Amino acid sequence: MKLTFVWWNTSLSRAAAPNRSTTLEQSIASDLLALMCHDIRPDAICLGEISTEDIALLEDVWATHGYGVIDGIRPVGRTSFDTCVLFRTDTLIALDNKDLVAQKGQRYFKVAQRFDFGVCDNETIIHLFVSHWPSRIHTSEDHPHRDLLGIRLRDAVKETRFEETQQHVIILGDFNDEPFDAALADHLMATRDRALAAKKSHLLYNPFWRLLGCPIPYRQTSQEMSPYSGSCYYRSGESARWRTFDQIIFSPSFLGKTSWHLCEDLVQILDFPFFTDIVRRAKHSFDHLPVIAVVEKA
Amino acid sequence: MKKFAASIEKGLDAAQNARLLRAEIDSVFETLNEELSEVTKGKVRLKRETFYEAPKFGSGMPAYFNRENHLGLAIVSEDMPSTEIARWAQDPAGYPCKITLPERQFYCEDRDALESVLAELLQRPEVGEVILHHLRASEADAQGVVC
Numbered sequence: 001m002k003l004t005f006v007w008w009n010t011s012l013s014r015a016a017a018p019n020r021s022t023t024l025e026q027s028i029a030s031d032l033l034a035l036m037c038h039d040i041r042p043d044a045i046c047l048g049e050i051s052t053e054d055i056a057l058l059e060d061v062w063a064t065h066g067y068g069v070i071d072g073i074r075p076v077g078r079t080s081f082d083t084c085v086l087f088r089t090d091t092l093i094a095l096d097n098k099d100l101v102a103q104k105g106q107r108y109f110k111v112a113q114r115f116d117f118g119v120c121d122n123e124t125i126i127h128l129f130v131s132h133w134p135s136r137i138h139t140s141e142d143h144p145h146r147d148l149l150g151i152r153l154r155d156a157v158k159e160t161r162f163e164e165t166q167q168h169v170i171i172l173g174d175f176n177d178e179p180f181d182a183a184l185a186d187h188l189m190a191t192r193d194r195a196l197a198a199k200k201s202h203l204l205y206n207p208f209w210r211l212l213g214c215p216i217p218y219r220q221t222s223q224e225m226s227p228y229s230g231s232c233y234y235r236s237g238e239s240a241r242w243r244t245f246d247q248i249i250f251s252p253s254f255l256g257k258t259s260w261h262l263c264e265d266l267v268q269i270l271d272f273p274f275f276t277d278i279v280r281r282a283k284h285s286f287d288h289l290p291v292i293a294v295v296e297k298a
Numbered sequence: 299m300k301k302f303a304a305s306i307e308k309g310l311d312a313a314q315n316a317r318l319l320r321a322e323i324d325s326v327f328e329t330l331n332e333e334l335s336e337v338t339k340g341k342v343r344l345k346r347e348t349f350y351e352a353p354k355f356g357s358g359m360p361a362y363f364n365r366e367n368h369l370g371l372a373i374v375s376e377d378m379p380s381t382e383i384a385r386w387a388q389d390p391a392g393y394p395c396k397i398t399l400p401e402r403q404f405y406c407e408d409r410d411a412l413e414s415v416l417a418e419l420l421q422r423p424e425v426g427e428v429i430l431h432h433l434r435a436s437e438a439d440a441q442g443v444v445c
Contacts (some may be wrong), residue, residue: 103411180443
């Protein structure tokens with residue numbers, strides 16, 4: 001049995017500008033979602049930068065493909081969570097969900113939303129943590145608030161008791177941080193070292209360390225240019241236009257400690273050529289490619 | 299060369315700081331209770347209290363004595379068992395204080411945040427309902443009526 005998880009920051013709505021997308025952008029998002037639902041059939045598709053209205057606009061696509069929805073759009077202070085989870089009702093059962101919010105003074109920090117799913121094998125529970133952390137425009141790369149987000153996400157993940165009882169935890173989202181940034185690597189403890197993560201139960205494994213650059217190695221004779229070098233495109237980037245801000249991170253229970261295993265060869269940044277081209281042209285609001293990961297029960 | 303002196307100093311400072319922060323947190327609850335007491339004429343209080351999970355049926359006496367427990371925020375009065383309105387946890391160093399509601403978990407990182415989350419909690423209709431319930435029980439008891 002396999003389970004497939006997708007994260008996509010849709011760019012359709014932002015907390016400060018909800019429902020900002022044009023009809024054309026909505027149509028592109030709908031086409032991409034239909035492609036994913038039809039061709040890949042992920043068990044859970046987590047969407048970011050989306051509004052309740054956007055979810056309704058896309059309903060034709062997800063409902064006809066047999067997906068249920070958990071609308072996670074919920075206000076927090078003057079902002080709001082902007083994510084939702086589409087899930088296959090034939091493979092997953094929604095058990096519970098909770099917003100995780102840190103507050104410092106009058107400022108709120110959207111740490112994550114936790115979604116607990118039962119799997120149709122009748123014995124597995126997956127704890128999904130979906131995060132969309134602030135952009136670097138509002139919270140700079142080295143801002144201590146990023147440390148706080150990493151520390152509190154770690155606290156929340158620890159509450160599943162994944163270390164002691166081999167709970168299955170999958171953390172996915174747009175962190176606006178790369179795998180090597182302190183919030184993820186040091187505070188969340190999402191390591192690049194798979195062997196160490198398999199050995200030490202307190203570490204999480206981040207397979208997106210492998211997806212920091214071009215997927216195609218350079219060769220003198222190569223005609224093919226890499227269409228992307230990360231998951232997020234920023235045309236005015238000085239040293240790089242691509243960043244790997246979108247990631248999927250795993251508890252060590254998927255690394256040989258239980259019957260569930262990460263299929264690392266299927267962890268990817270999703271390259272649908274028509275959509276990657278739209279992101280690179282930067283004429284529309286889309287600036288993120290979807291990311292995907294698969295786990296398998298032996 | 300001293301090996302541990304600096305660590306001991308640090309530990310003492312941290313303990314002192316934690317004491318101050320715990321006292322600050324206590325003072326937030328004192329203020330809240332003063333105001334709650336004013337509104338309810340001294341009949342209702344908010345308390346941090348230990349709650350025990352119900353043992354599974356048929357699991358016997360040992361399970362009863364080893365029940366899991368957690369801290370909660372409870373509305374208490376003299377005439378009714380206390381009612382849990384949220385889960386509560388506090389870092390040994392003081393902050394963060396964690397307040398867990400069915401749909402949201404707050405990490406309060408400082409006094410302002412704690413006051414603000416407690417105020418938000420008290421505004422909830424379901425919490426207002428619990429306070430009313432306790433008040434009615436007190437009033438019924440004062441009149442000798444059995445609820």
